[in-house]
Amino acid sequence: MVGRPAGGSRRRRLNWHSGGYMPFIWPALLITLAVIVFPWVFTGWMSLQNWQVGAERSFIGLANYARLFSDERFFEATGRTLLYTFLSVLLPLIFGTIAALVFHEEFPLRGFLRGIVVMPMMATPVAIALVWTMMFHPQLGILNYLLSLLGIPPQLWVFDPGTVIPSLVLVETWQWTPLVMLVVLGGLASLPSEPYESALIDGATWFQRLRFITLPMIVPFLVVAAFLRGVDALKSFDIIFAITQGGPGTASETINIYLYLQAFSFNDMGYGSAIAVIFMVLVVALTLILLWLRGCTGWREAQG
Amino acid sequence: MSRTPLQKLVLFLVVLVVISPAFLFFLWMASLSLKPEIDNTAYPPVLIPSSLDWSNYSAMLxxxxxxxxxxxxxxxxxxxxxxxxxxxxxxxxxxxxxxxxxxxxxxxxxxxxxxxxxxxxxxxxxxxxxxxxxxxxxxxxxxxxxxxxxxxxxxxxxxxxxxxxxxxxxxxxxxxxxxxxxxxxxxxxxxxxxxxxxxxxxxxxxxxxxxxxxxxxxxxxxxxxxxxxxxxxxxxxxxxxxxxxxxxxxxxxxxxxxxxxxxxxxxxxxx
CATH class of the missing domain: 1.10.3720.10 (MetI-like)
Incomplete structure (x- = not known):
């Protein structure tokens, strides 16, 4: 710590650096407690109740959790969520890295074009879902027309249980590749130039420079991007709900959708809360794993 | 470092490929919103409307x-x-x-x-x-x-x-x-x-x-x-x-x- 007040007493220095800032923080802390921490605690308490809307509620201990562990639909939703998350991290990571390598080059209108590339992730998800639904239309949709140009037979996309998850992952990938691109671009901008200079002197090809210098050095940023993407993909709701509502049947029902249906369609608040608690545990666990991975890759040294 | 014409062309094409998913999507979205119903239900799909139809917007508004x-x-x-x-x-x-x-x-x-x-x-x-x-x-x-x-x-x-x-x-x-x-x-x-x-x-x-x-x-x-x-x-x-x-x-x-x-x-x- 530099620039301590000259001649300040020990007490005053302590005061400057630690205490005395709580009045700035209190209002936000109170709001956070009211709208975030209180609901967490209350959800935990509700998950121990038999709480159907419009009926008497009663304390039933861990019965909701017991029910959860014998609920096949919940386990299927969990498997689906993990598959969906895995694909929705992997594909944007690949395409986003490629896009970042391209946008790291200099060319005219780069700022404006970057704005266009970023549009999918900023646009209103429901609006995007509407247009994708029209594009997925088996008879009139543009996607089947484009496939027919390539000689590929028409697909049922989100209207078939077998293709609904890949189709939704396609939307998610289209939407979130730009985020990975931005993170990796930030990484590329921070790379030192010396290794490239010596590689040029040694006569390394473009591909060798990419493979042996660039990629190893941006790994920490890829881990950060995977982390952000993983957390978001796990709780993805808008796109899935607006396009399929979890259908056809339950073929695209993720934990988040199942939780919504239990709590707000079937009005089973107690059971919905139990799902919410387990879901949160899953999100936090995955977060910790990713944070641990980040620690392993020496992310802290990489930020310089 | 200056680029050769070939490198410029490759870069141009690659940039085109990278921006097209976003660009074409929003172009298609705009096209859908400006076409009369007859164009929207046509097969093969019509990109450029036969006539610009703002009535979709006025209907919504x-x-x-x-x-x-x-x-x-x-x-x-x-x-x-x-x-x-x-x-x-x-x-x-x-x-x-x-x-x-x-x-x-x-x-x-x-x-x-x-x-x-x-x-x-x-x-x-x-x-x-x-x-x-x-x-x-x-x-x-x-x-x-x-x-x-x-x-x-x-x-x-x-x-x-x-x-x-x-x-x-x-x-x-x-x-x-x-x-x-x-x-x-x-x-x-x-x-x-x-x-x-x-x-x-x-x-x-x-x-x-x-x-x-x-x-x-x-x-x-x-x-x-x-x-x-x-x-x-x-x-x-x-x-x-x-x-x-x-x-x-x-x-x-x-x-x-x-x-x-x-x-x-x-x-x-x-x-």
Whole structure:
């Protein structure tokens, strides 16, 4: 710590650096407690109740959790969520890295074009879902027309249980590749130039420079991007709900959708809360794993 | 390093491939919204409308209570962003200066937690308080989105501001609040802009709070558009027009403020 007040007493220095800032923080802390921490605690308490809307509620201990562990639909939703998350991290990571390598080059209108590339992730998800639904239309949709140009037979996309998850992952990938691109671009901008200079002197090809210098050095940023993407993909709701509502049947029902249906369609608040608690545990666990991975890759040294 | 013509051509083609998924999608969206129904149900699909048809837009604007939903969105997002800046900017300053990293962690966890896990208790609470006919439930729950965004971005911004100037004015006898208001706050204006833009976009786009908490008269735009999809079975033209109208403010903002957005979306990630 530099620039301590000259001649300040020990007490005053302590005061400057630690205490005395709580009045700035209190209002936000109170709001956070009211709208975030209180609901967490209350959800935990509700998950121990038999709480159907419009009926008497009663304390039933861990019965909701017991029910959860014998609920096949919940386990299927969990498997689906993990598959969906895995694909929705992997594909944007690949395409986003490629896009970042391209946008790291200099060319005219780069700022404006970057704005266009970023549009999918900023646009209103429901609006995007509407247009994708029209594009997925088996008879009139543009996607089947484009496939027919390539000689590929028409697909049922989100209207078939077998293709609904890949189709939704396609939307998610289209939407979130730009985020990975931005993170990796930030990484590329921070790379030192010396290794490239010596590689040029040694006569390394473009591909060798990419493979042996660039990629190893941006790994920490890829881990950060995977982390952000993983957390978001796990709780993805808008796109899935607006396009399929979890259908056809339950073929695209993720934990988040199942939780919504239990709590707000079937009005089973107690059971919905139990799902919410387990879901949160899953999100936090995955977060910790990713944070641990980040620690392993020496992310802290990489930020310089 | 200058490029050969061949390299230029390759770069041009590669850039074209990278921007086309986004560009073609929004082009198709615009095309759908400007075509008469006869073009939208044609096969093979028509890209350039046979005649520009603005009636899709006027149909949406006039017949579907669009004005009310737009006002609802404006009130909910406006209030949630204003409140978040009001409490979030000072809090971020406090966290940055007091090095209260544990509090920053709470904000981080709040950003990661699924929205639905707050919604069950809040829904019951608002119902109990009899607030469900007003916009308050949505304004309050949107704070779940906007407050963490503001604190997140502003904390890393305040951490980049030099502390020496603030310490000097402390010695000159200014109290903490004066230091914040007169020195840190003016310097933080670019950061506040980034926080404001991102908080606005996230709140404007939010869908899940609306479908749970909004009634017929309190819907925000995304919820209203979703409902017109499922319940009224209207045709593609007006629906695409609605989709464009909902997301247009955000898209314009993205193009105009792309620098700030890029900075905000990667703050904390790349730092």
């Amino acid at each position: 006039n017949e579907h209570d669009f004005g009310r939903y737009f006002t609802n969105s404006l009130i909910v997002t406006g209030s949630a962003v204003a409140l978040a800046l009001l409490v979030g900017v000072p809090a971020a300053y406090g966290i940055a200066r007091a090095k209260a990293h544990k509090l920053a962690l709470v904000v981080m966890i709040a950003r990661m937690t699924p929205a639905l896990s707050f919604l069950i208790p809040l829904f019951l609470l608002f119902q109990y308080l009899g607030l469900m006919r007003s916009l308050w439930p949505q304004i309050i729950t949107h704070l779940v989105v906007t407050v963490p965004v503001v604190i997140w971005i502003m904390t890393s911004f305040f951490e980049t501001l030099p502390i020496e100037l603030e310490e000097a004015s402390r010695i000159d006898g200014a109290n903490r609040w004066q230091v914040f208001r007169l020195i840190a706050l003016p310097l933080a204006r670019p950061g506040i802009m980034v926080a404001l833009i991102l908080a606005f976009i996230f709140s404007w786009n939010n869908f899940v709070f609306g479908i749970v908490l909004a009634g017929r008269t309190t819907r925000t735009l995304p919820v209203a558009v979703y409902n017109s999809l499922t319940y009224e079975q209207i045709s593609w033209g007006p629906l695409s027009a609605a989709a464009i109208l909902v997301t247009l403010p955000v898209l314009l903002l993205t193009i105009i403020a792309q620098k700030q957005i890029v900075q905000g979306m990667t703050s904390g990630a790349v730092k």
